[in-house]
Amino acid sequence: MAVCVAVIAKENYPLYIRSTPTENELKFHYMVHTSLDVVDEKISAMGKALVDQRELYLGLLYPTEDYKVYGYVTNSKVKFVMVVDSSNTALRDNEIRSMFRKLHNSYTDVMCNPFYNPGDRIQSRFVCLGRAFDNMVTSMMIPVC
Amino acid sequence: MEAAAAAAAGGGCGSGPPPLLLSEGEQQCYSELFARCAGAAGGGPGPGPPEAARVAPGTVTAAAGPVADLFRASQLPAETLHQITELCGAKRVGYFGPTQFYIALKLIAAAQSGLPVRIESIKCELPLPRFMMSKNDGEIRFGNPAELHGTKVQIPYLTTEKNSFKRMDDEDKQQETQSPTMSPLASPPSSPPHYQRVPLSHGYSKLRSSAEQMHPAPYEARQPLVQPEGSSSGGPGTKPLRHQTSLIRSFSVERELQDNSSYLDEPWRITEEQREYYVNQFRSLQPDPSSFISGSVAKNFFTKSKLSIPELSYIWELSDADCDGALTLSEFCAAFHLIVARKNGYPLPEGLPPTLQPEYLQAAFPKPKWDCQLFDSYSESLPANQQPRDLNRMETSVKDTADLPVSTQDVTGDDKQALKSTVNEALPKDVSEDPATPKDSNSLKARPRSRSYSSTSIEEAMKRGEDPPTPPPRPQKTHSRASSLDLNKVFQPSVPATKSGLLPPPPALPPRPCPSQSEQVSEAELLPQLSRAPSQAAESSPSKKDVLYSQPPSKPIRRKFRPENQATENQEPSTVASGPASAATVKPHPTVQKQSSKQKKAIQTAIRKNKEANAVLARLNSELQQQLKEVHQERIALENQLEQLRPVTVL
Numbered sequence: 001m002a003v004c005v006a007v008i009a010k011e012n013y014p015l016y017i018r019s020t021p022t023e024n025e026l027k028f029h030y031m032v033h034t035s036l037d038v039v040d041e042k043i044s045a046m047g048k049a050l051v052d053q054r055e056l057y058l059g060l061l062y063p064t065e066d067y068k069v070y071g072y073v074t075n076s077k078v079k080f081v082m083v084v085d086s087s088n089t090a091l092r093d094n095e096i097r098s099m100f101r102k103l104h105n106s107y108t109d110v111m112c113n114p115f116y117n118p119g120d121r122i123q124s125r126f127v128c129l130g131r132a133f134d135n136m137v138t139s140m141m142i143p144v145c
Numbered sequence: 146m147e148a149a150a151a152a153a154a155g156g157g158c159g160s161g162p163p164p165l166l167l168s169e170g171e172q173q174c175y176s177e178l179f180a181r182c183a184g185a186a187g188g189g190p191g192p193g194p195p196e197a198a199r200v201a202p203g204t205v206t207a208a209a210g211p212v213a214d215l216f217r218a219s220q221l222p223a224e225t226l227h228q229i230t231e232l233c234g235a236k237r238v239g240y241f242g243p244t245q246f247y248i249a250l251k252l253i254a255a256a257q258s259g260l261p262v263r264i265e266s267i268k269c270e271l272p273l274p275r276f277m278m279s280k281n282d283g284e285i286r287f288g289n290p291a292e293l294h295g296t297k298v299q300i301p302y303l304t305t306e307k308n309s310f311k312r313m314d315d316e317d318k319q320q321e322t323q324s325p326t327m328s329p330l331a332s333p334p335s336s337p338p339h340y341q342r343v344p345l346s347h348g349y350s351k352l353r354s355s356a357e358q359m360h361p362a363p364y365e366a367r368q369p370l371v372q373p374e375g376s377s378s379g380g381p382g383t384k385p386l387r388h389q390t391s392l393i394r395s396f397s398v399e400r401e402l403q404d405n406s407s408y409l410d411e412p413w414r415i416t417e418e419q420r421e422y423y424v425n426q427f428r429s430l431q432p433d434p435s436s437f438i439s440g441s442v443a444k445n446f447f448t449k450s451k452l453s454i455p456e457l458s459y460i461w462e463l464s465d466a467d468c469d470g471a472l473t474l475s476e477f478c479a480a481f482h483l484i485v486a487r488k489n490g491y492p493l494p495e496g497l498p499p500t501l502q503p504e505y506l507q508a509a510f511p512k513p514k515w516d517c518q519l520f521d522s523y524s525e526s527l528p529a530n531q532q533p534r535d536l537n538r539m540e541t542s543v544k545d546t547a548d549l550p551v552s553t554q555d556v557t558g559d560d561k562q563a564l565k566s567t568v569n570e571a572l573p574k575d576v577s578e579d580p581a582t583p584k585d586s587n588s589l590k591a592r593p594r595s596r597s598y599s600s601t602s603i604e605e606a607m608k609r610g611e612d613p614p615t616p617p618p619r620p621q622k623t624h625s626r627a628s629s630l631d632l633n634k635v636f637q638p639s640v641p642a643t644k645s646g647l648l649p650p651p652p653a654l655p656p657r658p659c660p661s662q663s664e665q666v667s668e669a670e671l672l673p674q675l676s677r678a679p680s681q682a683a684e685s686s687p688s689k690k691d692v693l694y695s696q697p698p699s700k701p702i703r704r705k706f707r708p709e710n711q712a713t714e715n716q717e718p719s720t721v722a723s724g725p726a727s728a729a730t731v732k733p734h735p736t737v738q739k740q741s742s743k744q745k746k747a748i749q750t751a752i753r754k755n756k757e758a759n760a761v762l763a764r765l766n767s768e769l770q771q772q773l774k775e776v777h778q779e780r781i782a783l784e785n786q787l788e789q790l791r792p793v794t795v796l
Contacts (some may be wrong), residue, residue: 112470114440115458132462 001091002099003067003084004028007107009119010076012036016122018137019083032081035061035069039079042071047101054102057097072100082105099140106136174273175247191281212241212249218276219253231254290591349394358656413498415482415506423478437471443480450484456493459677463497475503 004019006028019028036060046055054104058071063086072080080103084091110133122133216226230402232246241249254274415423424434430446431438439447446456464480465472472480479501487493499505 070226109468112440112465112468113458113461114444115454115461130460 001084002086002140003081004032004043004081005103006032006081006083007103007122008036008079008081010078015078015120016133016137018141019132020141022071028083028123030058031067031069031083033066035081036079038069038075039071039081040060043073043077055098055127059093070096070100072104074104074107078106078107106133109133171251174245175250178215178250179243182215185360212246216253217473219257219274220276221253221256225256229256243752269354329444344724347685413482413494414500415478418549419482419485420478423481424474426481427474434474437473438477440470440472443472443477447480447484450488452487454485456487457484459493460487464501466497466503473503475506478506479503637713 002003004017005019006014009014009015010113014032017029017032018026022090039058042058042061056072056074061069061071061081063069066086068084068086070084074080080098080100082096082103084096106124111118112124116122216229219226221229229249229252232244233254251274255263257274328687426446427438428434430442443461444457447460448454450457452460460480460483464476466476479497482501483493
């Protein structure tokens with residue numbers, strides 16, 4: 001279960017960040033921000049080859065003492081970053097992959113909405129865009145508080 | 146627990162009824178029913194069993210009224226009911242305790258299954274008692290537990306029931322009926338008529354915690370007297386929609402026809418007129434009714450409704466069920482209906498109501514078959530969506546409810562799809578029983594008659610938006626600078642004039658004529674004055690300056706003259722020279738005279754040309770001289786003024 005989920009646009013600004021509110025959210029935002037460098041590094045390392053060959057799932061970006069950060073890039077250079085609690089050892093790579101896949105699917109659903117302009121924030125207010133996306137993310141987060 | 150209670154009751158009462166053996170399903174069912182009948186007073190399941198036996202003030206007893214209604218709902222003859230009440234011991238005891246209640250229920254089940262109303266009959270395994278609604282709101286069937294587990298249909302039923310409860314909550318909040326228990330009266334029966342095979346008991350048992358308030362409703366709904374009032378008050382009063390008349394009409398029709406979902410989903414049910422309007426709008430956007438409307442087209446169309454973009458995006462999220470970025474006819478109708486509802490002030494629902502889901506819409510309003518070939522275009526759509534649609538078409542044509550659950554379950558594995566299939570299952574019954582709708586839908590009316598929809602304002606706005614205003618007529622290109630045109634016109638005839646050099650200057654020109662023209666003219670004038678030039682210069686110049694000025698121009702004239710003079714002089718002496726030469730030569734040779742004559746002729750022609758040129762130049766010169774004089778005079782005048790002004794300023 002993720003502790004923080006973030007969607008970052010191609011130009012490296014955040015479209016959506018959500019973290020479990022138990023802790024200082026700023027820490028997670030900072031972690032996501034620093035992970036972007038690692039993402040870019042991985043993309044450039046693989047990017048020499050054809051873009052199609054590049055796998056979307058980037059794997060573990062970097063581990064910290066308490067958390068692990070995983071990354072995923074779409075073909076349109078939209079990045080998904082997920083922060084996972086390190087103590088949750090039961091979480092396997094496949095599960096992370098499936099979580100990213102679900103993220104990607106619901107992101108494409110958001111994209112299909114013609115009222116969504118690419119580059120807008122994926123807002124999740126009551127009568128707003130991204131309710132399904134938000135619900136899906138909620139299901140992935142640790143059910144704390 | 147119940148057995149122990151029964152045993153204790155039996156032991157306590159002595160000659161009480163024999164101990165009951167209830168199966169688990171029966172226990173749940175009976176406890177639910179008892180809880181409902183017991184009303185608000187601690188309606189939990191199974192109060193302390195031993196306490197029930199005792200006639201203690203703290204005992205939970207079922208109120209006689211609801212119990213009587215419940216028994217009546219079992220549709221047993223009154224005599225049988227009397228027997229049952231006697232047997233179960235309520236009459237003896239004076240109240241309906243849980244044991245009595247359970248025994249009574251068991252006896253009812255026995256009576257319904259045809260067994261005689263005896264104590265002995267309840268000992269064997271019996272199906273759960275069935276309670277019919279006396280009014281035609283629908284049936285509540287309590288199927289066997291064994292039946293329940295077998296069907297997949299049950300699970301989606303729960304979810305829909307949850308939805309129905311949720312909607313009801315919204316309804317409750319919206320409605321301010323005086324009898325709150327009456328308001329949802331039709332709602333729980335709304336679910337049963339659609340899901341007839343689904344047991345209500347299991348649904349209730351599982352949703353007990355969340356929907357306790359629902360329980361009294363079905364039984365109270367069975368009171369036929371209250372319900373018409375409730376429906377009539379609940380319907381028109383709470384619905385500000387203009388199409389109340391159609392709603393009320395649908396009410397009456399559906400009430401008779403065992404359909405109350407309209408009552409519950411009132412804001413979300415699309416009436417026939419609305420449907421036609423939506424279809425027409427769809428066709429205006431996309432001529433092929435079975436194809437999709439693309440996202441951008443729909444976006445432009447819905448933006449005209451002047452709702453905010455977040456709301457529109459939310460509506461899209463709700464209505465685009467398959468999330469493909471395009472709207473089919475049903476999705477479009479759902480979206481349009483949501484927009485209309487929103488414009489009328491209804492809050493948007495959390496999820497898409499079942500009456501707005503595409504399969505429901507397709508089943509409820511079978512598309513008139515414009516072209517059978519259109520169905521082939523479905524090959525483009527997702528197969529998952531295609532199959533339910535095909536099934537819907539099949540079912541509306543066949544109208545066979547029995548095959549549906551099996552077929553749909555085979556096709557669709559998801560619970561959600563099964564939910565829709567259950568909706569479809571019930572719908573053909575609607576369609577078959579509602580004679581008005583198929584006829585209306587099949588007969589394509591030319592245009593729905595103008596209704597006092599608030600949506601017509603949208604329609605008009607959209608129509609206005611669709612016709613771009615004719616642009617105002619462009620101002621004709623006219624020259625901003627008319628003078629330039631005139632000048633052009635003027636200049637054109639003046640060009641040959643300038644070429645000729647003899648015409649007067651054009652009137653549009655500034656007072657000072659062009660120097661070229663004036664020079665030519667003045668030169669022409671000056672030429673005849675050449676002879677008088679020096680004398681004139683001397684006489685006409687009032688001041689030395691003029692003399693000075695005149696002298697230099699005279700010089701070039703002189704210079705011009707000089708070559709001319711020289712030319713003439715050269716010509717003259719040449720002629721003279723040629724003359725005497727010719728004369729000299731004439732004497733010796735006559736050929737020489739001919740040559741000289743030729744030469745003379747050539748010389749003479751040259752002389753003439755030169756004289757003409759001289760004349761022109763002289764005229765020009767004279768004109769220039771005149772202008773010069775005028776300029777000089779002006780300058781003198783200005784200098785005089787300046788001198789007059791100077792001493793004033795200096796001082």
